[in-house]
Amino acid sequence: MPTADLHTHSNASDGELTPAALVEKARALGLSTLALTDHDTTQGLEEARAAAALAKLEFIPGIEIEIDFEPGEFHLLGYGIDEAAPSLVEAVERLGRARQERNLAIIERIMEAKLPLDFSRIEALFRTSYLGRPHLADLLVEAHCAHSRQDAFDRYLGKGKPFYIKKACLPLEEAISVIREAGGVAVIAHPYSLFVSKVMLGELFDQWKEMGIEGIEAYHPTAKYGQCAILERMARQREMFVTAGSDFHGKMRPECGLGRTSGNTPIDIRFRDELVAALESRT
Structure with a gap:
């Protein structure tokens, strides 16, 4: 049975594998469709697209944009995007600059705490295309300041912890506009991370559908x-299409296997079909 994965990450953001290696893993597992949705960046799309063409694997270019939201986390997936679209290029560059400023501020706090980190490793990471809290968490683990990436977040980097600094995010209206102007469709990622009641979730779905x-x-x-x-029932009631993904990152999140979703079930091709139909309706 053909399967898909519509939510994955490469080392262009906080995943383990290069975009090409991610595509190869998808091919080896027998996936027929793969979407790359790195955090706030499109840098891995060209490499993944080329690798997918060689592997004869359907590729859907995407991005995952964090939105400023309380009390939980709001991530917005954009699919079928043209990464050369001017508004998307500008937004991604702006987010990258803000991320670097935040990283410097976090590192300054770590240095003030006199933790035994290898700062030459930090300098090397700064020369890569993407550096975020997960990479700093890994350095804390290497320095034996934490047992795991999650422990580093729980003790140092998570909200309310000593090294936490609020992330600069796009407003929802702008994120939707940027995705649509790039020819894509906007999808709410893992809605339970919003941490709101079912009633409130329904109200938000209604509001956000009106926004695009x-x-x-x-x-x-x-x-x-x-x-x-x-x-899924809530989406059907609102005539919104449904997707599924693994949120694959590699060894950093081993519970999320490529091509698998809730309950470790294979991702049915029907979710790919719904997404592609939505994209085709835009053309």
Whole structure:
């Protein structure tokens, strides 16, 4: 049975594998469709697209943009984007500059705390295309200041912790506009991370659909299958399409296997079909 994965990350953001290696892993697992959705960057898309063409794998270019939202986390997926679209290029560059400024501020706090980090490793990371809190968490683990990436977030880097600095995010209206101007469709990622009640979630879905969001990522490894089915019903009630993904990062998040979603189930090709239909309706 053909399967897809519509939510993955490469080392262009905080994933383990290069875009080409990610495509090769998808091919080896028998996936027929892969979307690359790195955090706030499109840098891996060209490499992934070329590798997918060689592997005869359908490739959907994407991005995952963080939105300023309380009380939880709001991530917006953009699919079918043209990474050369001027408004998208400008937004990604702006987010990259803000990320670097935030990283410097976090590193300054780490240095003030006199933790035994290898700062030559930090300098090397700064020469790469993407540096974020997950990479700093890994350095804290290497320095034996934390047991795992999650422990580093729980003790140092998470919200309210000593090294936390609020991230600069795009306003929702701008993120939707940027995705649509790039020819893409906007999808709410893993909605349970919003940390709101079911009633509030429904109200937000209604509001965000009016703003231009067209789909909901109902199936995600962090939610139980029954919870995902509830999200799918909520999407159907609003005539929004449904996607599914693994949120694959590699060894950093081993519970999220490529091509698998909630309950470790293979990602059905029907989710790819819904996404492609939505993209084709835009042309």
